[in-house]
Amino acid sequence: MLGQNRFSSIKPGAFSGLHNLSDLDMPQNALTSLPPNVFQALTALRIMDLAFNKIQKISSKSFTGLDKLYFLNLDHNSIADIPPGTFQPLSSLQVLILDNNLLSTITAASFEGLSNLQELYVRNNGFGKLPKDIFKYTPKITQLALSGNKLKSMDGTSLLQLAGLREIFLHDNPWSCDCRMKTFLHWLSQSKANLSPIGALRCVSPHRNKGRPLSSLTGAELQCKAKGS
Template identity: 50%
Template sequence: MGACSGENRITDLEADALRSIPKIESVHLERNAIESIHPQAFSGARQLMLLNLYRNHITTLPPRGFQDLLNLRFLMLGQNQIGILKAEMFAGMKNLSDLDLPLNALTFLPSNAFKPLTALKVLDLSMNLIQKMSPKAFTGLRQLMFLNLDNNSLRTIPPGAFRPLQSLEMLVLDNNLLSSLSPLALDGLDKLQELYLRKNNLDHLPPDVFGNMPKLSQLALSGNRLKTVDGNMFTQMLNLKKLHIQDNPWQCDCNLSSLVQWMGQTKATLSPGTAPRCLNPPELQHKSLSSLKDGKLLCDA
């Protein structure tokens, strides 16, 4: 039972490091100088539920290194230098519910990277350097409810990449480099309730890109490069309660009339705190979208 705590300047985890305390339930090794983990470091620790390795110098995880941790629920690996993920690194972890990997050096999510983690509910990959993901990166994560990819370098999302995530309720893609979404980029997320796409480079949205998300209640698109969107895409979102569309360069011409019309009818809260405003044409610059009426939206002659 009990726990062991961190900040001891440990540099290596040797084989059988926990053999003498087989009933230990939590191990805190954060803020040490751990660089390497022996593949058998955790052998025998079958009652361990929490392992905290936050803020060490780990660059790689040993294959099958956690396979004895049959009861592990929480694995914290944030603020290390892990650059590569492979499925065998997580072999045997059938009960893991929370995997924290923020502030590492990941650049690519390969196929089946998390496949053994069939009970995972929370996956935090924020503040890495992820530029690409395999279309099969999230295979096996049928129980996942929260996925955080905030602050990475994603330029594109492969069609169907999120399809395995049939339980996902919240997806955070803020602060990436996404300039477009393919029509199937968000396919399969029919349980999704909150979607965050703030501070990307999105300049248009396919008409049905949010079409398969009947439960979506919060959508954040602020801080992009959207000039116009088809307001009809929002009329189908019957559960939408909050929509953030401020800080976009809105082109207030007749192409925006369906959005302005929808804004006048909806009960959803629109960009609380900061009203979305026109950038063009010059005579409407700084006008808030909600103050416009269809008649004011001039079409180019």
């Protein structure tokens, strides 16, 4: 346990010789970055907790050698961008926590290589859109948490890529319950996934639907103004 030690950096070679280490806990330090290849000696590592640090940048070289890692916690850092292929080395990862960072955009390439990911948590960031192919590389997700962001709409067809999805958290977003939410409402009516908590996903706009739970609306009530009206 290396938490709460105020480490601001990790020196190259710091983990040399620890080939059998399976759990690395370094929460509540002051790390601002992860040097390239810093964890490459930890070939047996399964769990890594880097929550409550000050990490700003990550790249694929940050995670070199961690092909057995299945749990990664980056909660409460200052990560503003996930370059394409960042998590490519983490082929065994099943749980990824990115809550409470500064992500204003995420794309499918942000999660490239995570073909075995089952739980993805990206709550309380700042992104307002999700590309239609966002889950292209993560087909095995069963639990998805995107609450507390700036999402106004969601394309339900993007969720069709997640055939095994069991639970999804989407509350505390400024949902605009208009025609752009029709595909999501249709997906919701057909899916076996649990929208949790179901009554908490409420419309912020337009005015006629403000405050209403999305689940209480029909497709006919999700209308957009005609252009020029």
